[in-house]
Amino acid sequence: MKGSQLLSLICLLLVSSVGSAMKADTTGIFTNPLLGSGPDPWVIRHKGMYYYMHTTGHHLVIRKTGKMSDLSRAKEVVIWTPPAKGPDARDIWAPELHRLNNKWYLYYSAGSSDSIHPQHTFVLENSAADPATGTWTSRGQIRDTAADFFAIDGTVFRYQGKNYFIWSGHNGKDVVQRLYIARMKSPWELVSPRVEIAAPQYPWEHNGINEGPEMLRNAKGDVFLVFSASGCWTDNYALGIMRLRHGTDPLQAGSWVKSPEPVLTSKPENGAYAPGHNGFFKSPDGKEDWIIYHANSKAAQGCGPQRNPRMQRIGWNTDGSPVLGEPVKINTPVKKPSGE
Known part of the structure; x- marks a missing residue:
């Protein structure tokens, strides 16, 4: 040579x-963000796979992945397109997948026009093992028929053998968004009247909005409700938290205790403005708890598609309450979930 x-x-x-x-x-x-766009992110894990959804505004899509850190590589599958006309034809928001009675149910907010005033929550059903396949059948609107007002961001909460539905809505008298709960008869029907469990009361909740309720449990089974406050059109959008008093009835307003301080707020130097509308999931090995949420990378970007999904590990205080920390800096290395 x-x-x-x-x-x-x-x-x-x-x-x-x-x-x-x-x-x-x-x-x-x-590194965060996980995708260039992804308002109102939602994640559920089933049989070793993560199913991710977010708001597109005009249809429902799913990404399926074994590793949340590889979300950008997961193929986006359109699973449902709304009818040309009808009560759920426009403004498709905040989709959430839930596995109930060995079937998949998808809850989403929608309206009949470009005005948000008729916005309500609807339910789709799928009997396939994989929600990215099969046929989705409409089960119509889920509602309290005695208080059928503006209602968005619905989620399902199972507690002591019963299913409850929690959402953000109006009281029929003003446009303040409050959080409501009702017990479920089926995945698309409520059996109890709605009960108001939260309304804006602190300075950081200004703009009259509590929305995006999401449930979180610690290792002991204590229940927390993390919600979004203020308006997504402002950089003051933030996450607040409530705790369900141990052993109490979730249909009693006094059972829920709201923290006077937010748990996740903007961090401009980290490229995180208006963090909100979150979800929670476990790492593949089940040892870590993670939050997924959206935020804007620049100031004053509002409620548009610039909102992008980020995820980070959360911790726990000695009293059992979660520690969400501060938004991690975008484009900087973050350790992947354990088990990946």
């Missing part, structure tokens, strides 16, 4: 070695 060939081979080996080292250094990390 000639000297020049030997030198070329040595250089090639060195480059290959450095490249491998660099690859090894980056293995086990990811």
Whole structure:
């Protein structure tokens, strides 16, 4: 072998070695945001797979992945397109997947026109094992027939063997968004009257909005409700939290205790404005708890598609309450969920 060939081979080996080292250094990390756009993110894990959804405004899509840090590589599948006309034809928001009675149910907010005033919550049903496949059948609007007002961001909460529906809505007298709960008869029917469990009361909840309720349990089974407050059109959008008093009836307003301080707020230096509308999930090995939420990367971007999904690990205080911390800085390395 000639000297020049030997030198070329040595250089090639060195480059290959450095490249491998660099690859090894980056293995086990990811960066936020997970996608360029993704308002109102939702994640559920079933049989080793994560199913992710977010608001598109005009249809319902699912991404399926075994690793949430690889979400951007997951194929986006359109699973439902609204009818041309009808009560759920426009403004398709805040989809959530839930597995109930061995079937999939998808809850989403929609309206009949571009005005948000007729916005309500609707339910789709799918008997397929994989929600990215099969046929989705409409079960219509889920509502309290005695108080059929503006109602969005519905979620299902199972407690002591019963299913409850929690959502954000109006009281029929003003446009303040409050949080309501009712017991469910079926995945698309309520059996009890709605009960108001939260309304804006603190300075950080200004703009008259409590919305995006999501449930979280600690290792002991204590129940927390994390919600979005203020308006998504402002940089003051933030996450608040309530705790269900142990052993109490969730249909009693006094059973829920709201923290006077928010638990996740804007962090401009980290490229995180107006964090909100979150979800929670476990790492693949079940050892870690993670939050997924949306935020804007720049100030004054409002409620548009610039909102992008981010995820980060959460911790726990000694009293059992969650520690969400502060929004992690975008485009910086974050350790992947354990088990990936």
